[in-house]
Amino acid sequence: MSVANDNSALFGSDRSDTLRLIAYLIVAVALMVTDYHSGYLEKVRSWLGAAAVPMYRVAQAPAVGLRWLYAAAGERVALKRDNDALRTELLLAQARLNAAWFEAERNRLASGLAEAGRRHQLTGRMVEVFDIDIDPSRQRLFLDAGSRADVRIGQPVIDAFGLVGQVVATTTATATVMMLVDPLHAVPVTNTRTGQRAIARGVGRDDRLLLSTLPINSDIQPGDELVSSGLGGRFPAGFPVAVVREFEVDVSGSFARAWAEPVARLRQSTQLLLLDEHAVDAAGSLGPGDGIGPPVPALVPDEPAEPQS
Numbered sequence: 140m141s142v143a144n145d146n147s148a149l150f151g152s153d154r155s156d157t158l159r160l161i162a163y164l165i166v167a168v169a170l171m172v173t174d175y176h177s178g179y180l181e182k183v184r185s186w187l188g189a190a191a192v193p194m195y196r197v198a199q200a201p202a203v204g205l206r207w208l209y210a211a212a213g214e215r216v217a218l219k220r221d222n223d224a225l226r227t228e229l230l231l232a233q234a235r236l237n238a239a240w241f242e243a244e245r246n247r248l249a250s251g252l253a254e255a256g257r258r259h260q261l262t263g264r265m266v267e268v269f270d271i272d273i274d275p276s277r278q279r280l281f282l283d284a285g286s287r288a289d290v291r292i293g294q295p296v297i298d299a300f301g302l303v304g305q306v307v308a309t310t311t312a313t314a315t316v317m318m319l320v321d322p323l324h325a326v327p328v329t330n331t332r333t334g335q336r337a338i339a340r341g342v343g344r345d346d347r348l349l350l351s352t353l354p355i356n357s358d359i360q361p362g363d364e365l366v367s368s369g370l371g372g373r374f375p376a377g378f379p380v381a382v383v384r385e386f387e388v389d390v391s392g393s394f395a396r397a398w399a400e401p402v403a404r405l406r407q408s409t410q411l412l413l414l415d416e417h418a419v420d421a422a423g424s425l426g427p428g429d430g431i432g433p434p435v436p437a438l439v440p441d442e443p444a445e446p447q448s
Contacts, residue, residue: 267409278321279321280296286310302378303319314413321341325339328368332358347400349399350399355388383397
């Protein structure tokens, strides 16, 4: 009895599977026939393909990202290398430009010195400034020529723009120049507008000269040009010295004074003209003791003139 029941269940199961398979086949055939005539499954496949694109992008993202990072890193390295090369070229070009400008400036100043000598009928020799005295109370320059080159105490020194000072000490290979703005220096000047004479004294500043104890009724105005008068025979007459900037009456009310700015480039000039003594006489200056009033003495320094490093 039990065997019959087992066979019945088995056969019943087989019949169900067979019917299900037949149903699937019928449905499949129907779908194929329908798709063949209507093509609706093409749209379904298209939608499924479109839906699969984002998943494909996500799957490919790591590989694409790695390739992009590699390319970006390579481009960044190349760009940095190119920028470094361009920056180096720019610095070199700027250095060459600065060197060319400096050389052109030196040539221009040298031409100005020669032109100044011809204009004032002066003769002399060009010298180089190799050191300065940085003491605020002293305004000195050191030249690369000394007594061995026939440099003598008292020789006037000029640049392309105006009077610089005079030699006050020499060694065999160097010379010390006291600039006209030194507190111990004084130079006779003449106002080109009025012809009034005065003494311009240094006050220890490279941008100021003092004309002190002037008469109250002095006709001096800001902008007046002051040139060397030639009195005392130390400096050539008519050489530019300074330009008046201020004029004021002394607090005592007895005298007036004026402040002037030197026209020479005292701190910028590296080439100077050392005038010959006979050139000063040829320029029309008076000899020592020939003018009105005492001659201007040649000042000597209060300590050795060797350059201080």
